[in-house]
Amino acid sequence: xxxPEFKRFGFLFLSGELSRDEKRFYRAHIKECLxxxxxxxxxxxxxxxxxxxxVLERPGKEARESxxxxxxxxxxxxxxxxxxxxxxxxxxxxxxxxFSSAVVVVVLIFFGVQYIHHQKIMDVDRALVLKxxxxxxxxxxxxxxxxxxxxxxxLLANYFAVEYEESGSDDWMSIMSNDFYxxxxxxxTLMETFYGI
Amino acid sequence: MFMDKSKGDAELVRAYLSGKEAAFVKLYNKYERPLxxxxxxxxxxxxxxxxxxxxxxxxxxxxxPDYEERGSFSSWLFGIANNCSIDYIRKRKRxxxxxxxxAEDLSMYADPDGDSEREFIEDEERDFLMxxxxxxxxxxxxxxxxxxxxxxxxxxxxxxxxxxxxxxLGRMHYAVRNLKKIVNQNMGRI
Numbered sequence: 001x002x003x004p005e006f007k008r009f010g011f012l013f014l015s016g017e018l019s020r021d022e023k024r025f026y027r028a029h030i031k032e033c034l035x036x037x038x039x040x041x042x043x044x045x046x047x048x049x050x051x052x053x054x055v056l057e058r059p060g061k062e063a064r065e066s067x068x069x070x071x072x073x074x075x076x077x078x079x080x081x082x083x084x085x086x087x088x089x090x091x092x093x094x095x096x097x098x099f100s101s102a103v104v105v106v107v108l109i110f111f112g113v114q115y116i117h118h119q120k121i122m123d124v125d126r127a128l129v130l131k132x133x134x135x136x137x138x139x140x141x142x143x144x145x146x147x148x149x150x151x152x153x154x155l156l157a158n159y160f161a162v163e164y165e166e167s168g169s170d171d172w173m174s175i176m177s178n179d180f181y182x183x184x185x186x187x188x189t190l191m192e193t194f195y196g197i
Numbered sequence: 198m199f200m201d202k203s204k205g206d207a208e209l210v211r212a213y214l215s216g217k218e219a220a221f222v223k224l225y226n227k228y229e230r231p232l233x234x235x236x237x238x239x240x241x242x243x244x245x246x247x248x249x250x251x252x253x254x255x256x257x258x259x260x261x262p263d264y265e266e267r268g269s270f271s272s273w274l275f276g277i278a279n280n281c282s283i284d285y286i287r288k289r290k291r292x293x294x295x296x297x298x299x300a301e302d303l304s305m306y307a308d309p310d311g312d313s314e315r316e317f318i319e320d321e322e323r324d325f326l327m328x329x330x331x332x333x334x335x336x337x338x339x340x341x342x343x344x345x346x347x348x349x350x351x352x353x354x355x356x357x358x359x360x361x362x363x364x365x366l367g368r369m370h371y372a373v374r375n376l377k378k379i380v381n382q383n384m385g386r387i
Contacts, residue, residue: 002370006370007366007367007370008366010370011351011366011369011370012351012366015344015350015351016350017350017351017352042373042377043373046326046373046376046377046380047344047345047373049326050326050327050330050341050345051345053326053327054234054327054345054346055234056230056231056233056234056346057230057233057234057237058229058230058233059229059233059243059246059247059250060243060247063247063250063251064229066251067225067250067251067254068222068225070251070254070255070258072218
């Protein structure tokens with residue numbers, strides 16, 4: 001009948017696997033326990049004897065080379081497996097890329113059509129603008145001629161003639177003094193507007 | 198001591214996985230003799246031992262990406278070797294050729310025509326204690342050989358054999374007791 005402490009600690013003590021506290025405890029125990037000391041001695045002697053007598057064999061050269069060759073082959077296949085895994089991992093990404101490309105193409109087509117349509121509208125607008133420009137410049141020409149007329153006094157004379165006829169007054173001076181300032185203001189506004197003078 | 202050893206192995210495994218083939222050759226060289234000797238003690242036939250040895254290393258290579266560093270590399274390696282040995286014995290048991298043979302009698306794999314085989318057996322006959330180890334029950338023999346040839350700590354043996362530490366210690370205890378008995382019967386007390 002063995003000491004239960006030997007079953008628990010004996011072989012772990014011999015293999016150096018006990019913690020510091022366990023080792024301290026078991027050392028104290030074997031000082032007292034003759035049975036444990038005997039078991040330890042027998043176990044250590046037997047294991048040491050076997051260890052000394054055991055011959056570590058090597059596999060044959062051919063076997064060794066075959067293993068190393070297989071290891072390399074397996075290594076290659078191992079890397080092939082990794083490549084396959086990467087490929088399979090990329091498969092969904094490929095789908096995503098395809099889908100994204102399709103979306104991009106659709107978006108490009110949409111905006112392309114929009115652009116062409118917009119260009120057409122722009123052409124129409126440009127034509128309208130040009131037409132407006134023509135009108136504007138013809139208006140400017142008309143205004144210029146009107147201003148020339150103002151400058152030359154033709155319009156003023158016409159105006160005074162109309163004023164005189166409508167008022168029926170003989171007082172030329174009052175008519176002229178009243179209207180002169182109004183007309184001068186109008187002329188100045190016109191000059192400022194069109195010529196910045 | 199054990200931690201440093203397993204730490205070094207783990208570094209070699211990482212180096213191999215990162216592409217350094219030399220790291221694996223280093224690992225192989227380190228365990229070649231203990232592992233082959235461990236397998237050879239079960240089969241007593243160099244050819245079979247070499248087959249099982251090769252299978253073990255191929256399984257190791259295939260399993261490296263999934264190798265977890267929680268245990269030591271040596272316990273993982275010997276665990277695989279142990280399983281490969283058991284698988285081989287099972288396959289042989291199943292095959293019709295060896296149906297009549299007793300799987301427990303490990304000398305059944307001895308090849309009488311092989312010179313190296315004969316030398317190996319002759320050496321063994323000279324060594325009484327080693328023959329005593331061979332006569333141990335399988336589960337006890339595995340623990341003894343993993344401890345002595347593989348130099349595995351008992352905690353790692355428990356991991357390799359996938360059984361509780363107390364079971365391993367119990368097997369070792371019975372193995373030593375049986376060896377003592379065998380030795381006492383044949384040679385007197387050690």
